[in-house]
Every structure is written in structure tokens, then in C-alpha cells.
Amino acid sequence: NVMNVIISKKSGQPTTMKLNGVVSTSYSDSAFKFNKDFAISTDTTTFTLEVTWRMIDAEDGSAYDSTDTNSFKIVRSTRVNQPSEGYLDCWERDLFLQFNGKPINAINETMNKLEVVFTTNSDRYKKVSVDITHKSGSTKDSLLALPLSENDSGFSGFFEREVGAPKRDNVLQHSDPDSIILIYRNPDNPLDTIRKAYPFAISKILKFPAASYFDKNADGKVDSIFIEVEGPVDQEDLEKLKSSITLPEPRKFKVNSISVVKGGIALDVTEQSNEIRTYVSPTDKIIVNSGSLPAGGLIEGNIINVQDKVAPVLLSGTFFSDRQDSLQVEFSEPVKHFSSKEPILFSHGGKTYRVELAENGVFSKERFYTSKVISVESGSAITEGDLIWINPAAGIGDTLGIKQLNPENRRVPLKVQEAEYEITVRTVNNPMKPDKPVPPEVVNVFGEKGKKVPPNGVVIVVEPKGEIKNKIKMDEGKVSIYDVVKHLVKKDIEGVFDEGTQKLYFIWDGTNEKKRVVGTGTYNAVIRATTISQKTNNRKTFSQIVPLGVKRK
Incomplete structure (x- = not known):
């Protein structure tokens, strides 16, 4: 109390104190501390107190040092008489x-x-x-x-x-x-x-220097965001942090949960944008708004450029069935050049099959890869709608070296594009005459299929023009006959397909629905048929109108 009174009577800032020549070791909160004890003698102990002040002149701002020296005595006695010049008082x-x-x-x-x-x-x-x-x-x-x-x-x-x-x-x-x-x-x-x-003192300051996107289920959409945090994060901080973080608007993130993980916090999110983006762009910035935490601590605001930790996936795939079969796939982002015989996996009806490609495929337009098809696993055929995805064993990664290693990565349906071919129609015994029989080769085809052949009639032949790479087949197809005023004469005459020649045959015997012969004149045959690729099962619908004639004697 004696020291506090002396200090409080002075203005300025005390800097050092000596007690009986011993310099204090530190000064804190206007209190000096000594690292030694001072002994009290059995009778009277004299203390000399020196305090040095750093004084500032209130008028001109000049600073100077001033030292005050005071002495006091401590008397030890079992009976102490109160000095006449003072008094004894105690305060509770x-x-x-x-x-x-x-x-x-x-x-x-x-x-x-x-x-x-x-x-x-x-x-x-x-x-x-x-x-x-x-x-x-x-x-x-x-x-x-x-x-x-x-x-x-x-x-x-x-x-x-x-x-x-x-x-x-x-x-x-x-x-x-x-x-x-x-x-x-x-x-x-x-x-x-x-x-x-x-x-x-502020109990803690949380800083957010970095963030990264992750795609745990490898579907091409960000589902987890890691934000690095400098400083201890407690469970009671999470709701405040969640409300203080603004995620990139273009990706339309929905935050499902937030948790404390090693080195920071993890946001479980759903990316609701329709676009597949396994890369980051200038819009991928996370804004952390500054503020205070309910249990103590401050949030230091920052704008974070997000780092890409998402591996590429497939966007599309097309099988070109031509003189040299080839496969072209489109990745979700540019990938590092790779050399693999099986970079892509295929499945049909839930069963996976293997397709070997040439290793010297061509990379184009940054995201596209095209390679020749060498072979397809025995018993399988590349078919429209088959699912394809990146083979994790191929080590395909983006330009940052982030590889797609998840075996469940994004599946996309395969498109099949066959070489174009033309279907032509010709007729035999047109116009129909009663004395012209059906050609023997047509009779044989009908006979092999167990179909009856009339003795004479107009033969309609539907066939591919020129040589085509892939064998096709046609469903039985149907032909309906109309007169010139579009009245139905005969409905749905069935055809017979010859796999060997890839020709579809129809025969009209010149009768109507009531099996009565029609008169001399001109008629129209409306042909409907579907071609099916025997290699890819790709289907094409075909229809055409062909004029027919009947000539009676």
C-alpha cells in the first residue's frame, strides 16, 4: 500500500525501481517485481526506494526522466506505540x-x-x-x-x-x-x-488461408470442401463458421453439414448446378466473413481461391462403326496424355466387358481422345446405350496430376454411329402379268421360311445399296396396297428376309382383301421396314411408296 500510494501521486510512466539498491526484474500493470526476498531485522529495518519516471510535458510534448528517492522504516516489536504524527487504520x-x-x-x-x-x-x-x-x-x-x-x-x-x-x-x-x-x-x-x-487478450483468431474441392463419389460433382484453418476450432464454433462462409454461386452449393477435421473444417455439400466441372475457374472463390465466435475468438475474413482436387470423369462417348472401328470419348477437363490399351471400361446389362484400343490414340480439342478398336471381349458387342467409364488402372489424370482412381467413377451411355448406307427398292414382274411366274430364287427363300408362294405376282425387293461393312437384318416388314384414289386394296402383306443376301422380299399376287383379283391399272405399294445392325443392334426405320401396275389380258 505504501508503494501504491507513492506511485499514484506521480504522473507519467514509471520505468524502473530500486529497493535498497536492488533493481526490479520486471514491470507489469504499474507493479514492480523483484526476484529476491528482503529480510526484516529483529528491530528496525530501513528501506530506500528509488523510482525513475518517464515524464512527458503536457504543453510541449518533451520527455525527460525523473528519479524520486524515499526512505521508510519497518519496526518489529511485540508492542508498538502508534506514532504521534500518524494513525493506524484498517479497511475491509x-x-x-x-x-x-x-x-x-x-x-x-x-x-x-x-x-x-x-x-x-x-x-x-x-x-x-x-x-x-x-x-x-x-x-x-x-x-x-x-x-x-x-x-x-x-x-x-x-x-x-x-x-x-x-x-x-x-x-x-x-x-x-x-x-x-x-x-x-x-x-x-x-x-x-x-x-x-x-x-x-483475444482468446483465439481463426484464419482461413486455403480451401480445396473434392469429389468423393467420383460423379463429377463437388461433394466435399476442405477449408484449412489456422487456430483451434471447437464444436460450438461450427454454426457461426457455417453462416460466415459464402460459397461460389455458379455451382449452387447446398451445405448439408460441417465438421471439424485435421487441419481445418470439412463441408459436406451438394453441387446443384447441371454442369459437370471437375476443374476450378476464376469464379471459384470462397468468401469468409470476419466476425466473433460465440464461445470466444475472432474470425479473420479472407477471400480464398479454391484449389482443384477433383479428378476428371467422362462426359460422353461415341463408337464409330466403319471400315475401321474407333471409339471417341470426351473428358470433363483436359487430361495428361496417356498410353493404355484399356483406358475405358464397358458394361451391357450390368455385365462389364473389355475392349482393347490402340495405344497411339489421338488427343484433340483439349478434352477429346480417339483410338481404334482392336478387339472386343468374346461374346460381347459394342451396343448403343452401353455404359462406359474411366478405367482406374489406366492412371488417367488431369493436367495437375489428379488421377481418377475411383472404380465407381461416372458412367455415361455410349452412342453408336455407323457408316451411312442407303436402302433401295426394286420390283420384279412389274407390271404384273398372269403369265409371269415368281422368280425361282424368291420361291426358294419363301420355301426355306415355310411360306407359301403364289404362282405369279409382283415381287418387291428391299436391299442395301452397294457393299456395306456391317451385316444387317430387316424385320419381316409389311406392305399395303392402295389404288390411285388412296383406297386400301390389301393390307399388311408380310415379307421374308434372306440373311445371306440381306434382301427383304414381298409378293403381291394382284388380289384384294377379299382375295378377288383386281383390275388392270396403277396401284401404290407403301413399304414399312426396320433395318438392324447385326454388330451394334443399331436400328433404322425405312418407308417408301412404290408404284405397281397390273395388266390383265
Whole structure:
């Protein structure tokens, strides 16, 4: 108490203290500390106290040092007479801070409103006011003579605080870190002084330096986002962090959950954009908004350029059935050049089959890869609608080296594009004459199929023009006969297909639906048929109108 009174009587900043020639080891919160004990003799001990101050002239701002020296004696005795020039007095009182009704030893950033409590069991204190200031910073802010209200146990009052530069308001602005200092001075007794210092420091600051996209199920959509965090993250921080993070709008993310993981936080998300993007673009920025955490701590705002950790997938695939079969696939992003005989896997009806490609495929337009088909697994055929996907064993990766290793990566349906071929129609025995029989080769085809052949009639032949690479077949097809005014004469005459010659034959015997012969004249045959590739099962619908004639004697 003697030292505090001496210090409080001076203005300026104390810098050093000596007690009996021993220099203090540190200075904190206006208190000097010594790393040794000072012995008290059996009778009288004299102490010499030297305090050096750093003084600042309030008028011109000049600084200078000033040293004060004081001496005092401590007398040890079982019976002490009170000196005539002084008096002995004892005070039972205390001064401290509370937050939310509980005493505290230190202050953090969540404690914006604090309660000053002055307790006493003496009735000598009628009015109590407290000065509140702080230690750090080039400029000080103070709340002088804050009045406390009387209650059952003493006096109390509230004040607000914040980190910042001093303002002309009723809020204490201070630095970080700092110490908030309470000073009570009894105006009636200078020795009745209490000084308390409470350290302030932000409990933690969370920084967000980096973030990455991941595609755990390898469907080409981002489903997990990792955000690196510098600083400890607690479970109670997560909801605030979730509301403080803004994800890239173009991807239309929905956040399903957020969790603490090693090195940061993980967001389980659903990417609702229709576009497949396994790469990052300039729009892939995550905004972290600054703010405070409910359990203590600050969020340091940042704009993060997201890193790509997503492997490529397939967007499409086309099988070209021509003189040299080939496969072309489109990746979701540019890939590093690879050399593999089986870069793509195939399945039909849930069964996977293997297709060998030439290793010297061609890369084009950044995302496309085309290669010749060498062989298809025995018993399988490349068919329209088969599913294809990247073979994880091929080690296909993007330009960053992120490889697609997930065996469940995105499947896409295969398109089949066959070499174009033309279907032609010709007729035999047209116009029909009763004395012209059906050609023997047509009779044989009908006979092999167990079909009856009329003795004479018009033969309609549907066949591919020229040589085609892949064998085709045609369904039986149908022909209907109409007269010139479009009246139906005979409906749905069935045809017979010859696999050897790939020709479809129809015979009209010149009768109508009632099996009566028709008269001489011109008629129209409406042909409908479907061609089917025997290699790819690719189907094409064919229809045509052919004029027919009947000539009776």
C-alpha cells in the first residue's frame, strides 16, 4: 500500500525501481517485481526506494526522466506505540470485475459489458466511484469517476469495452493485448486506495488461408470442401463458421453439414448446378466473413481461391462403326496424355466387358481422345446405350496430376454411329402379268421360311445399296396396297428376309382383301421396314411408296 500510494501521486510512466539498491526484474500493470526476498531485522529495518519516471510535458510534448528517492522504516516489536504524527487504520473492502454475474481473472473479446464490484462491511463508504483505464497503446482512453450504485453487499456498476482507438463516448477503447485497470481512491483518505489490473487478450483468431474441392463419389460433382484453418476450432464454433462462409454461386452449393477435421473444417455439400466441372475457374472463390465466435475468438475474413482436387470423369462417348472401328470419348477437363490399351471400361446389362484400343490414340480439342478398336471381349458387342467409364488402372489424370482412381467413377451411355448406307427398292414382274411366274430364287427363300408362294405376282425387293461393312437384318416388314384414289386394296402383306443376301422380299399376287383379283391399272405399294445392325443392334426405320401396275389380258 505504501508503494501504491507513492506511485499514484506521480504522473507519467514509471520505468524502473530500486529497493535498497536492488533493481526490479520486471514491470507489469504499474507493479514492480523483484526476484529476491528482503529480510526484516529483529528491530528496525530501513528501506530506500528509488523510482525513475518517464515524464512527458503536457504543453510541449518533451520527455525527460525523473528519479524520486524515499526512505521508510519497518519496526518489529511485540508492542508498538502508534506514532504521534500518524494513525493506524484498517479497511475491509475489495474491488473486482464480474462478467455475467461471476468474478473473472482475465478478459476476452466476448466480454463486452463488465461489472465493477466494490464490497465492504463498513458503513463509512457512502459513495463509491472508480477510474477505469488501460495499460497499452500510444493513446489512452479512460472512464473517470464511474459511479457505482449501492446494494446489499456494497456497490456495483457496469461499463462497456471494445478493441479500438479512443472515442468520445462512454465505452472504454483499448488495445490487444492490454490490461484493463480499476482504481479506487477514497477522497477522504489518500491511503485508502485499491488498484486492480485484468489482462485482456483475444482468446483465439481463426484464419482461413486455403480451401480445396473434392469429389468423393467420383460423379463429377463437388461433394466435399476442405477449408484449412489456422487456430483451434471447437464444436460450438461450427454454426457461426457455417453462416460466415459464402460459397461460389455458379455451382449452387447446398451445405448439408460441417465438421471439424485435421487441419481445418470439412463441408459436406451438394453441387446443384447441371454442369459437370471437375476443374476450378476464376469464379471459384470462397468468401469468409470476419466476425466473433460465440464461445470466444475472432474470425479473420479472407477471400480464398479454391484449389482443384477433383479428378476428371467422362462426359460422353461415341463408337464409330466403319471400315475401321474407333471409339471417341470426351473428358470433363483436359487430361495428361496417356498410353493404355484399356483406358475405358464397358458394361451391357450390368455385365462389364473389355475392349482393347490402340495405344497411339489421338488427343484433340483439349478434352477429346480417339483410338481404334482392336478387339472386343468374346461374346460381347459394342451396343448403343452401353455404359462406359474411366478405367482406374489406366492412371488417367488431369493436367495437375489428379488421377481418377475411383472404380465407381461416372458412367455415361455410349452412342453408336455407323457408316451411312442407303436402302433401295426394286420390283420384279412389274407390271404384273398372269403369265409371269415368281422368280425361282424368291420361291426358294419363301420355301426355306415355310411360306407359301403364289404362282405369279409382283415381287418387291428391299436391299442395301452397294457393299456395306456391317451385316444387317430387316424385320419381316409389311406392305399395303392402295389404288390411285388412296383406297386400301390389301393390307399388311408380310415379307421374308434372306440373311445371306440381306434382301427383304414381298409378293403381291394382284388380289384384294377379299382375295378377288383386281383390275388392270396403277396401284401404290407403301413399304414399312426396320433395318438392324447385326454388330451394334443399331436400328433404322425405312418407308417408301412404290408404284405397281397390273395388266390383265
